[in-house]
Amino acid sequence: MSTETDENEVVPADRFECRSCGYIYEPDEGDKKRKIPSGTLFNQLPEDWNCPVCRSDQEQFVNIGPAGTPSGFAENLGYGFGVNAMTPGKKNLLIFGTLLLLFLFLLSFYSSG
């Protein structure tokens, strides 16, 4: 009888999601159709392995982190830098400038009529 010990600490393996169809490669499960044994990391897959659903290349896959991590977490970090990058001063200048142009437009409209 062989006794198995849990000396090796299990590191959560990164999962990869296909950007084309949303298929998620689970390293813990592997890919039974292609005879990929469970525990195979994404970067250990054969080069000719592609998405079992839509056959996209491995390049189409993005790292979405280990199981339990919200999908797309890393991408969401990029949000919130658009409009908020504008300083309040610039915003006021933009609003004031727009009102001034509108005022001048109305003034010329009434004076010409």
Ligand SMILES: [Zn+2]
């Ligand atoms: Zn796919």
